[in-house]
Amino acid sequence: MLFDADATGTLRCPACQAAATSRRNQRQPTAGRGYDSAHQRKRAELLGKWQAGDPCAICGQPMWTSAALDLAHNQDRAGWLGLAHAACNRATSQGKQ
8 A cells, every 4th residue: 555655644554553652652761771860860971071073982983973872782782882973873773883
């Protein structure tokens, strides 16, 4: 089925959008996924020290905008690697790297 992304406001067909919404609604709250107040404080602290061009904690490439930065967890999620490109961090959390 074809759909008009401009009219629907999404890049998914209605069936895929419903499935994605269902998956999103089944996720644990942010604290349950490791993004508690300590994580938020640490991210704010590191963003305060961040300078354009600092290296990503995952890929090592320069980070140019703070708008798309995450605080990356280490492998066992007991600590943090540091600031990373959101795309790098989210790719590793989904097993893509």
